[in-house]
Amino acid sequence: MIDIKVLRNNPEKIKTNCIKRSVTHVDIDKLLEMDSHYLQLLNDVEGIRAKRNQLSKECQTNPEAREVVKGLKQELSDKEVTLSELKVQIEQQMSWLPNFLSSDVPEGNDDADNEELKIWGDKAVYDFDPLDHQELGEKLDIIDAKRGAKVAQSGFYFWKGKGAQLASALFFWAQQELVKKGFTLFIAPCAAKEKTLYGTGYLPFFADQTYQLENEDLALIGTSEQVMVAYHGDEILTAETLPLCYTANTPCFRTEAGSYGKETRGIFRVHQFQKVEQIVFCLPEESERYHEMCLENEEYLLQQLNIPYRVVNVCVGDLGAPGYKKYDVDAYFPGFGNYREVCSNTNLTDFQARRLGVRYQQNNGKKGIVHTISATAVTDRVVCAIMENFQEADGTIIVPNVLRPFTGFDCISPKSQ
RNA sequence: GGAGAGGUGGCCGAGUGGUCGAAGGCGCAGCAUUGGAAAUGCUGUGUACUCUUACGGGUACCGAGGGUUCGAAUCCCUCCCUCUCCGCCA
Numbered sequence: 001m002i003d004i005k006v007l008r009n010n011p012e013k014i015k016t017n018c019i020k021r022s023v024t025h026v027d028i029d030k031l032l033e034m035d036s037h038y039l040q041l042l043n044d045v046e047g048i049r050a051k052r053n054q055l056s057k058e059c060q061t062n063p064e065a066r067e068v069v070k071g072l073k074q075e076l077s078d079k080e081v082t083l084s085e086l087k088v089q090i091e092q093q094m095s096w097l098p099n100f101l102s103s104d105v106p107e108g109n110d111d112a113d114n115e116e117l118k119i120w121g122d123k124a125v126y127d128f129d130p131l132d133h134q135e136l137g138e139k140l141d142i143i144d145a146k147r148g149a150k151v152a153q154s155g156f157y158f159w160k161g162k163g164a165q166l167a168s169a170l171f172f173w174a175q176q177e178l179v180k181k182g183f184t185l186f187i188a189p190c191a192a193k194e195k196t197l198y199g200t201g202y203l204p205f206f207a208d209q210t211y212q213l214e215n216e217d218l219a220l221i222g223t224s225e226q227v228m229v230a231y232h233g234d235e236i237l238t239a240e241t242l243p244l245c246y247t248a249n250t251p252c253f254r255t256e257a258g259s260y261g262k263e264t265r266g267i268f269r270v271h272q273f274q275k276v277e278q279i280v281f282c283l284p285e286e287s288e289r290y291h292e293m294c295l296e297n298e299e300y301l302l303q304q305l306n307i308p309y310r311v312v313n314v315c316v317g318d319l320g321a322p323g324y325k326k327y328d329v330d331a332y333f334p335g336f337g338n339y340r341e342v343c344s345n346t347n348l349t350d351f352q353a354r355r356l357g358v359r360y361q362q363n364n365g366k367k368g369i370v371h372t373i374s375a376t377a378v379t380d381r382v383v384c385a386i387m388e389n390f391q392e393a394d395g396t397i398i399v400p401n402v403l404r405p406f407t408g409f410d411c412i413s414p415k416s417q
Numbered sequence: 418g419g420a421g422a423g424g425u426g427g428c429c430g431a432g433u434g435g436u437c438g439a440a441g442g443c444g445c446a447g448c449a450u451u452g453g454a455a456a457u458g459c460u461g462u463g464u465a466c467u468c469u470u471a472c473g474g475g476u477a478c479c480g481a482g483g484g485u486u487c488g489a490a491u492c493c494c495u496c497c498c499u500c501u502c503c504g505c506c507a
Contacts, residue, residue, distance in 0.1 A: 042466080042476085043468075045476080046466095046467070046476045046477085047475080047476090049477085050475055052487080052488085053476090053488085055487070055488095056435075056487050056488040057435075057487095057488085059435085059488070060435070060487095060488095063487090065487065066487040066488095067487085068487085069488080072487095073487095235427095236427075236464090363446085364446090367464095
């Protein structure tokens with residue numbers, strides 16, 4: 001949510017931002033008009049109430065005041081109704097305004113326009129045609145998408161046997177690494193109410209992406225970010241305790257409405273996946289710094305795994321409305337023959353915190369709205385990257401060193417028969 | 418699923434129609450005291466919106482929404498949530 005005071009004081013800034021971010025359906029001038037009408041009416045209503053309160057006090061000694069107050073009632077209640085209707089309309093419009101942009105967000109329409117910032121690692125050289133994770137998964141019998149579709153729907157899948165062990169090892173290892181870096185681990189609810197999704201900006205912007213539970217004010221989470229950021233909703237955090245660095249490992253559910261046909265091969269774009277997330281609550285002046293920190297953590301994990309990757313600065317067109325700035329980390333997938341997104345790391349500034357009411361208070365009593373950062377640590381996609389990067393000619397996958405203590409084996413080989 | 422209890426400020430907890438934004442306590446901040454600290458004493462300390470150049474006003478908020486009344490934390494209705502016990506179950 002954008003601060004309505006910015007709208008009042010500098011509407012041009014909002015207009016420019018909307019144009020930049022291709023938001024065309026909010027009429028800023030009309031919104032301003034509604035707001036000034038609202039303020040006028042608010043003034044009226046409060047004036048009448050003040051008068052009523054004053055007269056009510058006199059009623060005990062002056063019975064005539066009673067009649068005067070009665071006369072105020074109709075006028076007051078009419079105006080109150082209009083006032084609350086206006087307020088709802090204004091808030092609805094406001095909720096569609098996108099966050100402001102960092103000045104270094106590249107122009108552009110889609111991921112092709114993202115700015116490549118860094119490339120790390122040497123791509124392995126193969127004397128055979130590397131397979132993609134789908135083929136490897138079938139060959140090794142560690143990914144079972146067919147039965148996923150049978151028991152649930154296309155877009156769901158099973159990790160099986162050593163594949164499941166490898167995935168579990170990765171998630172556990174990643175969690176432990178983040179805890180070592182000062183993050184607090186959570187096991188979180190995997191469902192959230194509407195208010196929670198609204199507060200984190202997933203509503204109204206990504207409404208078609210959520211699985212809604214029937215007859216309940218509950219939806220399956222699309223990411224643990226939704227519940228982890230809302231965790232501190234309506235709270236005032238003590239400034240000295242910031243930053244709060246949290247991590248959670250949860251399944252994520254997405255309908256992926258409208259994305260059929262796009263990168264659907266394998267288990268890259270699915271309805272349910274596992275994600276270890278980084279969440280940071282911090283002071284406004286520190287969010288850029290912790291945004292970088294989360295990126296460093298993502299890079300650290302991939303480096304430990306020895307997976308080649310690149311870092312991109314996501315362009316305007318590819319950046320979700322709540323985001324102020326976003327880095328994607330794309331791992332190299334030899335079977336696919338290109339880089340593919342495995343992590344995204346967004347500085348949301350105060351956009352979510354304002355909606356959710358996550359504030360901080362300093363020692364001198366000064367209050368403000370915190371900034372939040374949401375960043376991936378690892379997901380199933382990283383397991384896929386491991387598979388594709390560390391495959392051998394016969395399909396054997398070599399387990400990265402750092403995961404071996406958790407898998408208990410060094411490689412996954414095809415069953416000889 | 419059955420039965421009961423309860424939702425008041427950062428926390429605990431009083432408060433059954435006006436003097437209640439709300440006693441008291443804890444916590445927190447400042448001051449005093451001290452070599453320093455503890456203890457003690459005094460003072461202050463909710464949030465949001467809005468008006469005002471400022472000083473400072475006003476309005477709203479005691480789970481949510483409605484109602485009664487000149488006036489509601491307090492009375493009435495509806496809903497939500499939390500907790501406890503029993504049953505069932507991972």
